[in-house]
Amino acid sequence: MTKLIYVAIMSAFVNNVVLGQMFGVNAVIRGSEKIGYALRLSLSVIVVTFLSSVVTWPVGEFLLNRFGLSFLQPMVFLIIEAVIVLVLVKLVKVKFPKRKQVYSQILPLIVINSAVLGVILMNVQVGYSFLRSTVNSVCGGLGFAAAVIILAGVRERIRFNDVPKPFEGVPILLVVSGLMAIAFYGFTGLV
Amino acid sequence: MKKDTIFKRLYHGILIENPSVVLCLGLCPTLAVTTTAKNGLAMGIVTAAVLILSEFVISLLKRIIPKKDRMIVYVLIAACWTTIVQLVLNAYFPDISESLGIFVALTAVNGLIFGRADGYAIENNPFLSIFDGIGFGIGYTLIITILGAIREILGIGTIFGIRIIPDGYTLSIAALAPGAFFLLACLIAIANKIKGGRRV
Amino acid sequence: MTVMKRILVVVITALVAFALVIAAYFVTKDKVKENEEKKIEQAFEAVYPDAASFDEANYRTDYLQRFLEENGYPDDQVYVNKVTFARNEVRDVQGIVVQVSSYKKYGGIISMLVGVKNDGTVNGYSILNISDAKGLDFKVRDSEFADQFKDKKADRFTLVNYQAKLANEILSANGAEDASQAVLKGVNAALLTNTFVDEYFGGVLGQ
Numbered sequence: 001m002t003k004l005i006y007v008a009i010m011s012a013f014v015n016n017v018v019l020g021q022m023f024g025v026n027a028v029i030r031g032s033e034k035i036g037y038a039l040r041l042s043l044s045v046i047v048v049t050f051l052s053s054v055v056t057w058p059v060g061e062f063l064l065n066r067f068g069l070s071f072l073q074p075m076v077f078l079i080i081e082a083v084i085v086l087v088l089v090k091l092v093k094v095k096f097p098k099r100k101q102v103y104s105q106i107l108p109l110i111v112i113n114s115a116v117l118g119v120i121l122m123n124v125q126v127g128y129s130f131l132r133s134t135v136n137s138v139c140g141g142l143g144f145a146a147a148v149i150i151l152a153g154v155r156e157r158i159r160f161n162d163v164p165k166p167f168e169g170v171p172i173l174l175v176v177s178g179l180m181a182i183a184f185y186g187f188t189g190l191v
Numbered sequence: 192m193k194k195d196t197i198f199k200r201l202y203h204g205i206l207i208e209n210p211s212v213v214l215c216l217g218l219c220p221t222l223a224v225t226t227t228a229k230n231g232l233a234m235g236i237v238t239a240a241v242l243i244l245s246e247f248v249i250s251l252l253k254r255i256i257p258k259k260d261r262m263i264v265y266v267l268i269a270a271c272w273t274t275i276v277q278l279v280l281n282a283y284f285p286d287i288s289e290s291l292g293i294f295v296a297l298t299a300v301n302g303l304i305f306g307r308a309d310g311y312a313i314e315n316n317p318f319l320s321i322f323d324g325i326g327f328g329i330g331y332t333l334i335i336t337i338l339g340a341i342r343e344i345l346g347i348g349t350i351f352g353i354r355i356i357p358d359g360y361t362l363s364i365a366a367l368a369p370g371a372f373f374l375l376a377c378l379i380a381i382a383n384k385i386k387g388g389r390r391v
Numbered sequence: 392m393t394v395m396k397r398i399l400v401v402v403i404t405a406l407v408a409f410a411l412v413i414a415a416y417f418v419t420k421d422k423v424k425e426n427e428e429k430k431i432e433q434a435f436e437a438v439y440p441d442a443a444s445f446d447e448a449n450y451r452t453d454y455l456q457r458f459l460e461e462n463g464y465p466d467d468q469v470y471v472n473k474v475t476f477a478r479n480e481v482r483d484v485q486g487i488v489v490q491v492s493s494y495k496k497y498g499g500i501i502s503m504l505v506g507v508k509n510d511g512t513v514n515g516y517s518i519l520n521i522s523d524a525k526g527l528d529f530k531v532r533d534s535e536f537a538d539q540f541k542d543k544k545a546d547r548f549t550l551v552n553y554q555a556k557l558a559n560e561i562l563s564a565n566g567a568e569d570a571s572q573a574v575l576k577g578v579n580a581a582l583l584t585n586t587f588v589d590e591y592f593g594g595v596l597g598q
Contacts, residue, residue, distance in 0.1 A: 003467070015497045021525075022223040022368060026302050029218065071278055071416055074296040075270045075408065082263055111266060112300040114219045121293055126499060126522055165387065166380035170215045174379070178372030185369075226527065252404075257397040264404050271408035275415040282419035285426045292524055346566070347527065363566035366527050 004135050011139035013187040017115050018147040019180055024115025028148045029173055037101070038152035042145030044106050046138060048088065049116045052081045053123060053137035060124035070125075077120055082111050115144050150180060197322045204326025210303045211334035211375075212382035217303040220294045221335050222371040228351050231339025232332065233287045234294065237276055239328025241298050243321055244272045246312040250320035253313050265308045266299070273299040303331060334378065341374055342366055431504075434517035435475075438506030439488055442477035448487065450474065450591055458587045459580055469493040469576045471584055477506070485509060489584045490519075493577040499523025501531075501573045505581035509589075512544040516578060527566035531574050536564040540578055547582065550575050 017023050024045075031041040056077045064070055085107050092103040110116060119140040123133035154176050163172050210216045217238065225231040245268050249256065256264050277295045280288040288295065298304070307327055312320040340350055346366025348356035364370040435445060455474075456466050473490040486508040493501045499522045506514030518532050530536060540548070545559035550572060555562045563571040 010498070020368060020497070021523075022371070023219055023297070025218040025222055026216065029215065071274060072409075072412065074277075074299050075267075075274055075412065078266055078270050078299060079405070082266060108262060111262065112302060112305055114297045114300045117300050118219075118293065118297055121296060122498075122523065125293065164380070166383040167376065168383075171376035171379045171383070174372045174376035178369040178376070181369040181372060182364075255400055257400055260397050260401055263401055267401075267404050267408045271411055274412045278412075278415045278419045278423075282422035282426065285423075285430070289520065290524070290529070292522075347530075361565070363527070366566055367525075 004131070007132055007135050008139045009187070009190050011136045012143040012146065013184060013190065016143040016147060016181075016184050017119060017140045018144055019177065019184050021118065023118035024113055024144055025177070027109070027113045027115060028144070028151060028177070029170060031148050032152040032155050032173070035149065035152045035156065037106075038148045040099075040102050041106055042141070042148055044088075044102065044110055045113065045115060045144050046141030048081065048085060048107070048110050049119055049137045049141045049144075050134070051084050051088075052077070052116060053120050053133055055080050055084065056120045057123060057130055057133045061130075065124070073121060073124060074117070077124075078111070078117060081116060081120070085111055115140070147177075147180065151176060196319055200319060200322040201326040201329070204323065204328070205330040205333065208327075209330040209334060209382065210306075210327050211331055211338075212379045213386070214303075214306065215379065216306050217301045217331060218375070219297060220301065221338065222368070222375060224291050224294050225335050225339035225342055225371060226346065226366050227290075227343040227349075228336055228340035229287075230290050231335040231337075233284075234291055235328070235332025235335050237280070237291070237295055238298050238301060238303065239324070239332055240276050241269060241272045241301075242304050242307060242328050242331075243324030245269050245304050246307055246320040246324040247317055248272075249308045249312040250315060250317040256313065261309070261313065262305075265305050269301075269304045269308075270299040303327065338371075338375060338378060341378075342370060345374075346370065430519065434504045434519055435488060437517040438504050438514050439477040439486065441479075442485060443480045444478050444482075445475045445488065446478065448474040448476050448588065448592075450588070454591070455584065455587055459583055462583050464576065464580050464583065467494065469573075469580045471580060472502075474584060474588060486514070487581075487585060487588055489581040491577045491580050491584075493573040493580070495523070495528075495569050495573045497525070497569050499525075501570060501577065503574065503577050505578055507581050507585040509585075510544070511546075511582060511585055512542060513540050513578060513582070515541045516574065516581075518574075521570065525569070527564070528570040530564040530567040531570045533564075536562075536567075536571065536574075545582070547579050548575055 015021060018025060018028050027041070032038050059076060059080065060073060064072055064076065089103045089107050092099055092107070119137050123136055128136060151173065155173065158172070167175070208214055211221055220234050220238065224234045248268050249265065273296060277288070280295060307323060311323045342365045344350050344355060345362045348354055348361045365374065455471055459471070460466065469491060471489055471491050475488040476484045477486045477488055479485050486506060489505045489507065491503060491505060493503070495501060501521050502519040503516050504519060505516045508514060515537060521528055539555070539561045543558070548559050548561050550563050551560045552563050561575060
């Protein structure tokens with residue numbers, strides 16, 4: 001049990017998906033424009049990563065690796081992820097028709113979010129157990145959520161700051177992310 | 192007329208719409224593997240290869256690809272070329288394959304590829320699409336190699352393996368995650384400053 | 392475009408994509424295998440250059456695992472994949488080569504070979520693979536770090552950050568602390584394995 005807590009903290013904070021492993025940076029930069037968007041993006045990422053991981057782990061372990069087809073991991077996992085996203089889009093359309101932004105913008109773009117693919121590939125390639133993979137995926141998603149939501153918050157705060165002209169836009173966000181990355185190093189003390 | 196446009200494609204990709212510092216696409220590999228100049232160069236070539244091949248195929252198939260499902264077709268094609276490039280890398284350049292690690296596979300979801308596929312290849316002829324890929328590929332490779340070189344010099348003290356600064360005087364953080372963020376921010380800022388001066 | 396046609400295009404694209412990839416796999420398969428075998432061969436050469444022949448040791452892996460665990464190395468930190476005897480021309484066992492996989496603290500595994508002589512001297516190590524390599528991790532491949540272990544004898548090595556004073560202290564590679572720690576665990580596990588092999592094969596070695 002303590003081991004799982006350790007894994008959870010590692011995945012979410014110490015080895016943060018965005019700030020430590022540097023997956024999904026594009027999504028974080030573009031998704032942090034408004035806090036509301038960031039929240040919806042985070043939730044979508046957590047759900048998609050969790051579902052994808054649950055399906056791709058058995059496929060990776062028992063189908064691909066067993067028969068030496070590990071080179072097919074990216075393609076197969078991407079297809080699985082795309083199918084899951086398709087299903088989710090339909091589901092959200094039916095159940096929450098008012099959440100147009102979620103199903104028409106956020107979910108489709110998650111397919112090309114390297115955070116999701118990165119996490120599910122790592123799980124299978126490093127050879128984690130199913131339990132550890134799942135915890136890693138959910139907490140990886142939480143880590144992503146932490147990064148994008150905090151960045152959205154900071155972005156709102158610095159909206160009226162006097163940023164040097166060349167740094168306006170993406171560069172200042174990268175600087176903030178860099179500072180966040182350093183801050184997250186502090187979590188090392190937790191484990 | 193055609194000759195004009197090849198040049199235009201290259202000019203666009205390398206300068207005006209440079210994927211790394213202007214459009215800010217494909218940031219993940221840019222930040223993650225640029226710990227050395229060699230890694231940056233290798234990653235750039237890999238991305239460029241997948242970009243060119245994908246744009247070519249998508250442009251060839253542009254009449255057949257259904258408008259509503261084009262995203263999934265792009266993903267399939269990009270993933271296909273990415274895997275092929277990865278296999279070639281494993282066979283003939285295994286040390287590069289190991290250095291780049293999982294990010295070769297993540298090229299399949301690199302925003303640059305989808306940006307160009309949807310922004311150019313789906314509407315233009317295959318020949319020009321190849322050059323669009325070459326242009327943006329060169330632009331991307333240029334920036335990430337420069338970033339890799341800077342991070343290598345500051346972080347380890349070598350450039351392409353040749354030692355310049357003795358060990359112990361290096362700024363390790365340049366080679367770690369936060370350094371990547373800061374240095375890329377500076378590069379983009381420099382590009383913005385240069386761009387701001389010209390009336391492009 | 393009808394739904395049927397859309398589905399058809401997507402499915403055919405997928406099939407063609409898979410076909411191409413599988414074709415590429417078969418074309419490159421042998422070269423990859425060749426690379427892998429050469430890498431392992433070179434690694435064996437590097438850790439035990441004066442061995443005339445190698446052969447695999449047969450032992451109870453759970454006994455070894457338990458032994459390692461008793462000495463502070465449970466199998467979620469480091470585990471031994473294979474133990475190989477290094478023999479000289481007259482088939483005497485000179486030492487062992489241990490293939491060990493060591494978990495890095497922040498994720499990833501370092502797979503390496505460690506050469507240990509009968510008397511417990513470390514010949515050196517050779518890194519086979521670093522998964523999830525971050526930034527400066529590959530520094531542990533450099534002779535600057537690796538040579539610290541060469542021809543050293545110790546019961547257990549420890550990692551220090553500033554200066555290596557005692558004989559069994561190893562200076563951590565700057566910027567690659569995580570990987571350094573993992574390599575250290577691997578070498579220590581190999582030393583423990585040597586002790587284990589001594590006890591297990593009881594006196595067979597060095598005859």
